[in-house]
Amino acid sequence: MVNIVIDNKPCEVPAGSTIYEAARSVGITIPTLCHMEGLTPTGACRICVVEVEGAPGLVPSCSFPVSEGMKITTHSPRVLLARKTIVELLLANHPDDCLYCIRNNDCRLQDLAADLGVRRRRYTGARNRFKVDVSSPSVIRDPEKCILCGKCVRVCEEVQQVSAIDFIGRGSSTHIGTAFDEGLNLSSCINCGQCILVCPTGALHEHDHLKEVVNALNDPERMVVVQHAPSVSVTIGEEFGLAPGTDCDGIMVAALRRLGFDRVFDTSFSADLTIMEEGSELVHRIQNGGKLPMLTSCSPGWIKFAEQYYPDFLDNISSCKSPQQMMGAIIKSYFAEKTGIDPDKIYSVSIMPCTAKKFEAGRKEMLHESYADVDAVLTTRELARLIRMRGLDMKALEPEGADTPFGERTTAGKIFGASGGVMEAALRSAYFLITGKNLDNLEVKAVRGLEGCKEAHVKIGELELGVAVASGLKNAAALLDQVRNGRSDLHFIEIMTCPGGCIAGGGQPLSTDLNAITQRMQSLYAIDAGETVRASHENESIKRLYEEYLGSPLSKKSHHLLHTHYSSREVML
């Protein structure tokens, strides 16, 4: 510990911490546009400058370590003037079109300008002109709104190990883009949207599908069917001022009906279906000498990552489609047949915590005869926008239940939303499939939590099953490298693209606050602990689906509708 004085207040802070961290620990918030907890500080934005007694100039607090006896002033007139000037200079090269901006009222640059009292334009001059990159099905990038804080570059490199983007050029023409400025769709971008979550301005946002969905909702000829992903119910509340982790499942279902969706289904149902197929596939691989370890296939960012960087593992990836795509496939087959509706008339929408799901829905592997399994994907944020557009009061709505036949879920499907959830759900059912009995204790605590990599060995009958769970692709890559180098004790690996799983997905409410993400996770596990049907194989609607339509897991029909295969992808890496 070292003794320092911050704003005339003596305090003791851990040695080695930065001034920024030290100030935070004693309740002083220093503003910043480029700082990210846990990642390399770059001191790029200079907003966090403070005065240190004896130092010749202002120092960036995010990257400056404290030392014994240091005297720091965080909000002196000199500091405030410097910060204000920086913001004014940033605004001089900014489109200034806040009213039209997707981040209006939710923008760190706007907040800072307001906090620092920027109320007139002091600098005007030539602005940089760049084209908006609309090439990606998932992520839109508008370099004119970019303030070059570099957060997206760092998250892409340090969290996801993709590095699809970097700073290009120098001086006043510097911008962020892909190799050869070719656009995100041709790059190694995996569409995860983590860059959107960290962007302080409107330079990055999801490829919006609201217009298509609203048009479909207004078309009397169409039956518009919606599914919502397991994690969405515990995050959407944050968009309406509720505490992180508040479960809004019933209210969200009610809101979806008010919006005009003809049927509301729960993707947790098809998560249960995924477990039936994937669990059976795992058992089949183990019993028949199939390729191991088996890797999960739910997370479309990870799938593209594997196609690009780990093509040698493509045969290890489960052939199961993701829950979104399984739901899409059975809506336009089983559901269409059962209700006698022409699948061409069905418009299938999904509400996802994820921008990569937009990419997944458009993949050629996901086309079924002439139509797509899923027609449009909305992120949690887009759903919130739609709800606000219709003026629905989330606090006044009465909770409602989802529709049959795909509204009934077990909590095993629900916990898919957190890293480790797929693994836990799969273990519950794989145990049953192998032994004919349920696990004594359904909760596999070793695979829960927000750590990047978790491992467990689970005894199933005679077999000791080695499992691992990784989230954040850098962590996944480290694990896969171990397997590449000969590690052989693992049978099954769950990989989620986003750190912490779908609860921290690129389509979720804009926050990378660890507390909020922890609350979201705990909410999912509280739902699991509070219900009685907690294993996918006990889902009555799933049993009926197999009896009436699919036959059994891994049947010919299942393979036709619910399974696929991926192949290696040539992009510039």
Next chain:
Amino acid sequence: MATAMQTAEGRDLQEILERYPNAGRDALIPILQDLQDVFGYLSRDMIARVGAHLHLPVSKIYGVATFYNQFRFAALGKYHIQVCRGTACHVKGSAGVLDDIRRLLTLEPGETSRDGLFSLEVVACIGACGLAPVIRVNDEFYAEMTTSKIERVFKTLKKEAESHD
């Protein structure tokens, strides 16, 4: 990539990379310089190969290469035009000279025309301030440029190129 390897270009590229065995990111700029010395520019394929050799993402390499003025991403034209934008030339109106050339050739700095005839580059002072505003085409200097002089120079160069064909 296999086809690129069989060409003379591919062999030269391989030879340059082999000069830097087990190299890390500190070898990046020397390699790019070597490539540009031999080929006159950096192509998409070359950068991808350098990335594979150094285990660096191509976006990073492109970022580094675009930071420095010395690297080009298109092959030089038959006539490589350098427009001096140093102080003396600036005072004597080199911004207008550059605009004229961009308009006449519909070419931006760093680009090469589709027919491969002209490439354009902006340089800082080329040490011929007495001739300002000056341009250089290959090894030839053209002094005190005006719009009509520029038009005449390019007309001559185009004619010269045609007679060579």
